[in-house]
Amino acid sequence: MSETPPLALLAPGDPFPSPRQAWPAGSPAPGLVAAGGALDVATLRAAYASSLFPWYSAGEPILWWSPDPRMVLTVQNFRLHRSLRRAVQHFAANPACEIRFDSAFARVITACAQAPRRGQSGTWIGPDMRAAYLDLHRAGHAHSVETWIDGELAGGLYCVAIGRAVFGESMFTRAANGSKIALAALVAWCREHGLPLIDCQQNTGHLASLGAAEMPREQFLQALGRLVDQPAPPWRFEPVYWAHLLSTQSSPR
Template identity: 65%
Template sequence: MRLPWLQPGDPFPDPARAWDERQPAPGLLAAGGALDVDTLRRAYSNGIFPWFSDDQPILWWSTDPRMVLYTGEFRLHRSLRKTLARLLRDPGFEIRFDHDFARVIRACAGSPRNGQSGTWIVPDMVEAYVNLHRAGYAHSVETWIDGELAGGLYCVAIGRAVFGESMFTRVPDASKLALAALVAWCRQAGVALIDCQQNTSHLASLGAREIARADFVQHLARVTPEETPRWQFLPVYWNALLRMPASE
């Protein structure tokens, strides 16, 4: 199957046309186009995301099945629960939203994923998502300890849809605490699931699972037109997670 080549502003193909397991890159939908705010917003609203290396054109993906984390199924493992309980007694511990988005995404770019020698968060992607943040569609969740940025993540949010992108850590469990904070915020904001894009054992250990792409796209059609909740974290949001049964 020939891969569609997009010009800036072109509509995306139907995600159902993405390459399947019989093709060399399952989930690959199109190449080309641009990384401006409107294009990224249209892409995410339709279950499409960019992922490419420095030596490649812009590549657009829509994986099937799709890995998602239902916020009611998040596993707060016993060890992380103990860390959280300890830090909640520490006045130096704080979760901040959007305090320094650019710093977070650059830290993520400097933290290659397991098994990768480089990063997919190339300079063009950093610039694009900083612009997306300025437009109100990308956010950072940051773990601060004693005035230092210890870890965090960034994500895309449209309406009541949240798309996880990448995380980094400088202190053990700091990125996991940022994810737990995002889940806690989602639960109080009425966000049912967080998109995780692709299956990894780490995500599965936290409760994420695969669903059909068609179901995911239908979910987006329902929730992306809704009003976006306020991106603000309050410590009281932890209560819902701490009331959940502990997971090993």
């Protein structure tokens, strides 16, 4: 087994090391690239553009990750299972239901912070992370996809977008299928504008059931390099996107 390389320790403003220098499989923290730095807009944008994302708990320094393999949802492979198809059809036909982008970003990230992630006993979206992503949202690089029912926020997700690359972060639900409908809306929007993939960071059974699959980091880096410098489409959802999604999807059980 090869030795774990020294961990890069960053001061605010320092450039990131290559993601290829991440700690390997078999190390104490596979995919860990660096610690320290800052969470300002410029740093976060540079991190995502090079495949890194922050993930750490209270009391830890900022930790920057680039897993290998990477969990990625290729939007053409999204699985609209029969029960979710019915839920989307019902949602799309109901005048009291609406998808909104970016109308309640602060509420979405706060709701996401109330649920633990990746088996942790507490949230990873602490006050500093919420403040940082709110700044990133104001700068136009973080977005919320919101499921509204009868004027109430019923579920949603937030993501980061650099050019035509989309990085899913977290989701929440307060009604049946609330978060899944938001993800389906994001997939529909990506398909409509020709965005090929949504980064999901790490493997979970839930993501795999929706069509996400592992991709070698090198392949992900190559795809990312083609996408981040392209102009971003407008973050706006139109109801016609539902019809296009429903008309091109099969319905696996």
